[in-house]
Amino acid sequence: MLIKHTGNNELTITGNIKSVEDGQEIKQAIDAIQKKGVKSILLKIQDSFSMTSTVIGHLMKTVNIDRVGLSIVVGDRRLYQLLEELSLIDVFNVRLLDRTAGR
Numbered sequence: 001m002l003i004k005h006t007g008n009n010e011l012t013i014t015g016n017i018k019s020v021e022d023g024q025e026i027k028q029a030i031d032a033i034q035k036k037g038v039k040s041i042l043l044k045i046q047d048s049f050s051m052t053s054t055v056i057g058h059l060m061k062t063v064n065i066d067r068v069g070l071s072i073v074v075g076d077r078r079l080y081q082l083l084e085e086l087s088l089i090d091v092f093n094v095r096l097l098d099r100t101a102g103r
Helices: 020-034 053-064 077-085
Strands: 002-007 010-014 040-045 069-074 094-096
Touching: 002 020, 010 020, 020 040, 020 053, 053 069, 069 077, 077 094
Parallel strands: 010 040, 040 069, 069 094
Antiparallel strands: 002 010
16 A cells, blocks of 8 residues: 655555555554644545555544544445445545546
Protein backbone atom coordinates (compact mmCIF):
# COMPACT_ATOMS: atom_id res chain seq x y z
CA MET A 1 0.00 0.00 0.00
CA LEU A 2 1.17 3.51 -0.78
CA ILE A 3 -0.24 6.84 0.45
CA LYS A 4 0.38 10.11 -1.37
CA HIS A 5 -0.67 13.60 -0.29
CA THR A 6 -2.28 14.76 -3.53
CA GLY A 7 -3.71 18.00 -2.20
CA ASN A 8 -3.98 20.14 0.92
CA ASN A 9 -6.75 17.95 2.29
CA GLU A 10 -6.46 14.97 -0.05
CA LEU A 11 -4.85 11.53 0.23
CA THR A 12 -4.58 8.99 -2.57
CA ILE A 13 -4.12 5.39 -1.53
CA THR A 14 -2.96 2.71 -3.95
CA GLY A 15 -2.66 -0.97 -3.24
CA ASN A 16 -4.71 -3.08 -0.88
CA ILE A 17 -5.36 -1.91 2.69
CA LYS A 18 -4.79 -5.11 4.62
CA SER A 19 -2.24 -4.92 7.43
CA VAL A 20 -1.97 -3.29 10.84
CA GLU A 21 0.89 -1.23 9.43
CA ASP A 22 -1.34 0.01 6.59
CA GLY A 23 -3.90 1.11 9.15
CA GLN A 24 -1.26 2.97 11.16
CA GLU A 25 0.04 4.74 8.04
CA ILE A 26 -3.46 5.87 7.09
CA LYS A 27 -4.18 7.04 10.64
CA GLN A 28 -0.94 9.06 10.75
CA ALA A 29 -1.62 10.61 7.33
CA ILE A 30 -5.15 11.63 8.34
CA ASP A 31 -3.94 13.03 11.66
CA ALA A 32 -1.26 15.08 9.85
CA ILE A 33 -3.92 16.63 7.62
CA GLN A 34 -6.18 17.35 10.60
CA LYS A 35 -3.35 19.18 12.38
CA LYS A 36 -3.44 21.70 9.53
CA GLY A 37 -6.93 22.66 10.69
CA VAL A 38 -8.83 21.46 7.63
CA LYS A 39 -12.58 20.96 7.92
CA SER A 40 -12.83 18.20 5.32
CA ILE A 41 -10.70 15.37 3.96
CA LEU A 42 -10.90 13.57 0.63
CA LEU A 43 -9.63 9.99 0.45
CA LYS A 44 -9.12 8.45 -2.97
CA ILE A 45 -8.78 4.70 -2.55
CA GLN A 46 -7.89 3.62 -6.04
CA ASP A 47 -7.74 -0.15 -6.02
CA SER A 48 -8.17 -1.64 -2.56
CA PHE A 49 -11.02 -4.13 -2.28
CA SER A 50 -10.95 -4.12 1.53
CA MET A 51 -10.36 -1.90 4.55
CA THR A 52 -9.28 -2.92 8.03
CA SER A 53 -11.54 -2.38 11.02
CA THR A 54 -8.83 -0.12 12.47
CA VAL A 55 -9.14 2.23 9.50
CA ILE A 56 -12.94 2.18 9.67
CA GLY A 57 -12.81 2.97 13.39
CA HIS A 58 -10.42 5.87 12.86
CA LEU A 59 -12.60 7.26 10.07
CA MET A 60 -15.62 7.04 12.38
CA LYS A 61 -13.69 8.99 15.04
CA THR A 62 -12.65 11.57 12.45
CA VAL A 63 -16.26 12.14 11.38
CA ASN A 64 -18.17 11.76 14.64
CA ILE A 65 -15.79 13.03 17.32
CA ASP A 66 -13.38 15.34 15.49
CA ARG A 67 -16.23 16.66 13.30
CA VAL A 68 -14.14 16.62 10.12
CA GLY A 69 -16.10 16.13 6.91
CA LEU A 70 -15.02 13.08 4.97
CA SER A 71 -15.47 12.09 1.35
CA ILE A 72 -14.17 8.82 -0.05
CA VAL A 73 -13.85 7.89 -3.70
CA VAL A 74 -13.29 4.17 -4.22
CA GLY A 75 -12.12 2.46 -7.38
CA ASP A 76 -13.15 -1.10 -6.50
CA ARG A 77 -16.80 -2.04 -6.37
CA ARG A 78 -16.11 -4.65 -3.64
CA LEU A 79 -14.93 -1.96 -1.21
CA TYR A 80 -17.97 0.12 -2.05
CA GLN A 81 -20.20 -2.89 -1.34
CA LEU A 82 -18.42 -3.55 1.98
CA LEU A 83 -18.99 0.04 3.10
CA GLU A 84 -22.58 -0.19 1.89
CA GLU A 85 -23.17 -3.39 3.92
CA LEU A 86 -21.80 -1.58 6.98
CA SER A 87 -24.19 1.36 6.31
CA LEU A 88 -21.26 3.77 5.93
CA ILE A 89 -21.94 5.17 2.44
CA ASP A 90 -23.67 8.28 3.75
CA VAL A 91 -21.51 8.60 6.89
CA PHE A 92 -18.29 8.69 4.82
CA ASN A 93 -19.83 10.27 1.68
CA VAL A 94 -18.60 7.36 -0.43
CA ARG A 95 -18.86 7.27 -4.17
CA LEU A 96 -17.63 4.76 -6.69
CA LEU A 97 -15.11 5.99 -9.24
CA ASP A 98 -16.58 5.76 -12.72
CA ARG A 99 -13.73 4.19 -14.68
CA THR A 100 -15.69 4.47 -17.93
CA ALA A 101 -15.86 8.27 -17.82
CA GLY A 102 -13.89 9.93 -20.57
CA ARG A 103 -13.80 6.87 -22.80
